[in-house]
């Protein structure tokens with residue numbers, strides 16, 4: 001072996017040692033965390049006040065430790081099943097619209113999750129220290145996404161002038177969407193909790209990245225104090241008036257639509273490309289698996305407001321309505337349950 005090979009071998013062995021000791025530390029941490037039976041996975045762990053799987057913990061901590069935000073970064077943040085896929089498509093298309101021809105939106109060939117990658121459940125899964133410029137489709141600004149609650153984001157996100165676009169959704173539709181998603185991804189050999197049991201867990205905040213209300217209120221409060229930092233959007237408002245919401249998004253991202261663009265129908269064009277009906281029917285979203293082996297098609301179900309009416313019993317609705325009232329009291333945040 002020459003010197004270069006020896007030092008390479010040493011480096012690999014040091015990295016393996018570091019990995020092993022890191023895995024041991026992680027194992028010790030997991031053993032100290034409060035634990036609950038999950039919906040789809042065996043266990044969820046309460047880490048920094050939110051529930052996550054043991055598998056997510058490692059990349060999550062890597063993200064918290066290594067991510068350095070730039071002032072120009074944009075982060076799409078959501079609670080799962082609140083419209084992440086849609087918001088990724090809208091933000092990507094708005095932010096980078098001057099980088100591709102109008103009829104060549106990269107969304108036609110790649111899924112929203114491939115174009116805007118999750119930091120904690122994709123980017124940091126295999127390599128804690130990779131060059132993030134390489135993993136973004138475009139740079140300056142870089143665009144990423146996360147489900148991590150505001151309080152647990154890496155400090156450089158708060159300390160920099162980076163921007164966050166947050167999308168929430170009424171908790172009834174979020175729950176029904178999550179329920180169907182869990183059902184689709186169910187391991188054949190594993191029983192899912194019944195709708196009643198899942199509903200009970202959901203109301204107690206036990207789902208990945210839950211409690212839901214803590215997540216939403218965490219971002220909501222910062223958005224109220226610093227609207228230049230967080231743009232707080234609602235799924236129901238996007239459904240009701242996508243054009244005005246897109247214009248608001250563009251202003252927030254510092255790339256407002258020009259008069260010319262508005263006259264040429266650019267806003268409507270982005271809305272159409274990103275619409276549920278369009279994305280769901282694209283070949284790229286119909287086949288294949290994402291990085292954590294979820295079929296791309298499973299990110300598209302009905303895309304409606306008020307589907308909860310088809311699944312929740314009157315007593316569930318009453319219970320959730322009370323919970324919404326209690327959790328959101330004095331916050332100024334409200335949800336539309338139907339349109």
Ligand SMILES: Nc1ncnc2c1ncn2[C@@H]1O[C@H](COP(=O)(O)OS(=O)(=O)O)[C@@H](OP(=O)(O)O)[C@H]1O
Pocket residue numbers: 078079080081082083084085086173176177178180274275276277279299300301302303304307
């Ligand atoms: N383009 C577009 N427009 C409107 N709605 C859309 C769109 N794409 C996905 N969806 C619906 O969003 C739900 C999936 O939520 P997420 O994308 O947040 O899922 S995930 O957190 O990324 O796993 C899920 O909602 P439900 O249909 O109620 O289950 C999807 O159908």
